[in-house]
Amino acid sequence: MRTVMLDGRSLTTEALLSIAEGRANVECAPDALERVRVARATVEGIISRGEVVYGINTGFGALVNTRIDASDLERLQLNLIRSHATAVGTPMTNQEVRAMMAVRLNSLLAGHSGVHEDPLRQIEALLNHAITPIVPRLGSLGASGDLAPLSHVALALIGEGDVNHDGVSKPAKEALTECGLVPCKLRAKDGLSLINGTSQMTSLLALASERLHALLPLADAVLCMSLEARRCTVRPFEPQVHAVRPHAGQQHVAARVMRLMEGSANLADHADCERVQDAYSFRCSPQVHGVTYERATALASVVGIELNAVTDNPLVFPDPSNPGPHEVVSQGNFHGEILGQTADAMSLALFEQASMSERRMDQLLDPARSGGRPFLARQSGLESGLMIVHYVAGASLSELHGHVMPRSAFSTVTSGGQEDHVSMGATACMNLMLAIDRFTEVLAAELLIAAEAAEDLSIPMSESMTYLHRMVRRDVAPLTTDRSTAEDLRVLAQRLGDRRWCSEFAGSSSLMPKA
Numbered sequence: 298m299r300t301v302m303l304d305g306r307s308l309t310t311e312a313l314l315s316i317a318e319g320r321a322n323v324e325c326a327p328d329a330l331e332r333v334r335v336a337r338a339t340v341e342g343i344i345s346r347g348e349v350v351y352g353i354n355t356g357f358g359a360l361v362n363t364r365i366d367a368s369d370l371e372r373l374q375l376n377l378i379r380s381h382a383t384a385v386g387t388p389m390t391n392q393e394v395r396a397m398m399a400v401r402l403n404s405l406l407a408g409h410s411g412v413h414e415d416p417l418r419q420i421e422a423l424l425n426h427a428i429t430p431i432v433p434r435l436g437s438l439g440a441s442g443d444l445a446p447l448s449h450v451a452l453a454l455i456g457e458g459d460v461n462h463d464g465v466s467k468p469a470k471e472a473l474t475e476c477g478l479v480p481c482k483l484r485a486k487d488g489l490s491l492i493n494g495t496s497q498m499t500s501l502l503a504l505a506s507e508r509l510h511a512l513l514p515l516a517d518a519v520l521c522m523s524l525e526a527r528r529c530t531v532r533p534f535e536p537q538v539h540a541v542r543p544h545a546g547q548q549h550v551a552a553r554v555m556r557l558m559e560g561s562a563n564l565a566d567h568a569d570c571e572r573v574q575d576a577y578s579f580r581c582s583p584q585v586h587g588v589t590y591e592r593a594t595a596l597a598s599v600v601g602i603e604l605n606a607v608t609d610n611p612l613v614f615p616d617p618s619n620p621g622p623h624e625v626v627s628q629g630n631f632h633g634e635i636l637g638q639t640a641d642a643m644s645l646a647l648f649e650q651a652s653m654s655e656r657r658m659d660q661l662l663d664p665a666r667s668g669g670r671p672f673l674a675r676q677s678g679l680e681s682g683l684m685i686v687h688y689v690a691g692a693s694l695s696e697l698h699g700h701v702m703p704r705s706a707f708s709t710v711t712s713g714g715q716e717d718h719v720s721m722g723a724t725a726c727m728n729l730m731l732a733i734d735r736f737t738e739v740l741a742a743e744l745l746i747a748a749e750a751a752e753d754l755s756i757p758m759s760e761s762m763t764y765l766h767r768m769v770r771r772d773v774a775p776l777t778t779d780r781s782t783a784e785d786l787r788v789l790a791q792r793l794g795d796r797r798w799c800s801e802f803a804g805s806s807s808l809m810p811k812a
Contacts, residue, residue, distance in 0.1 A: 332408025439722030456480030546587030633722025
């Protein structure tokens with residue numbers, strides 16, 4: 298099995314996904330552990346000199362002015378973890394929790410948290426033994442990090458709470474014993490470092506980024522299938538059009554469409570066509586899909602930074618030549634505003650693109666505009682064809698519309714007014730994951746309808762669209778009479794979310810550039 302070396306500086310989304318899916322073990326880089334030890338020495342020096350520093354020997358949040366006796370520092374950390382492990386809701390998936398653990402471990406390995414290396418070794422061991430804490434997903438406000446969810450991870454490190462291991466749920470201590478591990482001891486500041494960071498937000502956004510990387514190129518391919526089925530002109534996608542309004546996403550999508558449509562008889566068929574303009578949902582697709590592409594690109598950039606960011610509070614900047622409280626800085630890197638706003642912007646873009654997809658379905662099903670079979674039924678009137686597929690897409694679109702409300706626009710005051718603005722970043726990232734689900738359902742409906750409409754074409758499609766059509770037909774038969782299409786939609790949505798399906802289509806022709 299592959300091993301990913303974590304050093305606090307070079308974690309990628311691809312490597313994180315391999316850890317999350319259990320395809321890779323992790324190892325703490327030796328140089329990173331040395332940085333951890335240096336920062337830890339700073340914390341222990343502060344304690345030995347009796348200096349008062351927030352997060353080391355004080356209370357937390359609004360209790361910042363309460364000094365904690367040295368004899369109670371370890372108890373303070375245990376109390377912190379136990380009291381903060383109060384998340385609710387359905388559990389996060391094993392993949393999501395493993396990603397969150399890896400992000401937290403990588404951040405702590407940057408060497409600015411002052412945490413002891415033992416908890417880091419314990420996270421490493423849990424990941425490599427496939428011991429996954431059971432973490433309820435709701436509880437983070439996205440400032441002071443993801444305190445409640447991460448506290449459930451920390452519980453498992455000390456042998457408390459429940460975990461998934463060997464396919465079953467069991468007490469954490471039992472799983473540790475089975476793997477020859479012992480509960481981890483928490484020292485001063487360890488508990489705070491383990492839970493104060495943006496690891497839930499970051500891991501969810503990273504997983505969303507990976508899903509979008511595979512899904513959005515396929516969304517453009519589905520558009521092309523609809524262009525073929527509706528026999529639309531591709532002139533609105535020509536490079537000269539987008540050169541005079543050179544938004545990167547718009548140009549990228551238009552170029553992809555032109556590549557995917559190469560060889561289509563539809564191009565020549567429009568040489569002397571009387572139809573001058575197609576509906577906006579076809580003609581303006583680069584301008585709308587392009588925004589989605591740009592939002593996904595920005596999202597990937599944010600994730601790339603956040604995967605290797607230090608989001609603890611306070612932070613430790615060792616100064617061995619001049620030791621003192623100035624080596625520890627209270628700041629706000631734990632605030633997840635950029636993650637929340639990025640997720641919200643992505644959800645809005647997905648809705649806009651999905652709404653355009655729904656309009657294309659209507660065009661393909663309406664004989665007055667398509668010139669084809671009413672609702673693509675073989676015996677119109679006696680049969681309803683794919684009429685209700687459009688209804689289902691509308692229902693998914695309505696749900697997706699509910700995910701457009703920006704979660705980061707909401708804040709609340711907590712901890713006695715000390716924490717008076719929060720990002721709701723975790724909520725926004727969870728919302729984005731749901732938005733991607735609904736977007737995929739709408740896309741599956743368009744693909745089902747476009748593939749059926751393409752059955753009636755009298756001219757050949759492009760090489761890429763012919764291959765995509767064959768891929769669809771491996772799972773979904775053409776419509777010969779009315780049948781339930783629920784399973785068809787489920788399978789196509791599953792395929793659209795499968796990176797291997799995307800890779801097969803991408804590899805079928807050089808016409809499919811990567812996003």
